Structure formats: structure tokens, C-alpha cells
Amino acid sequence: MSVSPELNREPSSVLARLRAVLEAEHAALIGGDADAIERLAAEKLAACRALEALLSVGDLTPPLKEELRRLGETNRANGALVGALLQNAEAMLSALGGAAGGSSASVYRGDGQAAASLSTGRPLGKA
Structure with missing residues (x-):
């Protein structure tokens, strides 16, 4: 989605759009909606460019600066949620690798590139 010309002239409109995108992004992260997350990333980029x-x-x-500060906090909270979800996914992959008899599981870094395989020292379920 591209930002309309009206948004380019009105700071409060740009900030309102960014707020809506960040709130939708949070809901998509909570709901695990990968398609929405991808679409919203493009919308967020467009709003940030505007x-x-x-x-x-x-x-x-000053009121718009305060709103921008709050939006920064919201964006950082969404980033922390992404980090927590990533850690959870990595832990699950590690556990699955262990459950498969100690085989390793491939994971991806935050930039989407393949990372080193995860391997556990002991299979899942062994003490």
C-alpha cells in the first residue's frame, strides 16, 4: 500500500495511519497471521517514509511529538514480541531436533537467511 498524497501533507494523518498499522501488526503477531504481518510491514514502511x-x-x-514517542514505544513492544516469538520458535526447533534422536534442525536468522543448525545434546524425553 502506498501512502496517499493527503498523508504527505498532514502529520496527524501520517501518525494516525502509523498507529493503525502498529495496532494491526500487534494483533497479527498475536494471532500468528504471517500474510497480514507481511502486508503490514509494507504499509508500515510506507507510513514511515511519509x-x-x-x-x-x-x-x-509538541502533541504530535508526544504521539510519535508513544508510537515508538508501541513499535518497540511489537519488536519485543517478535523477539519472544522467535525465541519460542527456536526452542521448539531445538526440542524437535532432540526428539528426532539428536539430529539438528535448520533455523533462520531475523534477516531470513539460513543460520547454523540447532542441535541438542540429548534427545527429548531423556533425563
């Missing part, structure tokens, strides 16, 4: 364009030509008012 915000950068606005900031390059002028200052935000």
Missing part, C-alpha cells in the same frame, strides 16, 4: 518526508521539511508540534 513521516520522514514530513520531518525533513518541518518540525512537529
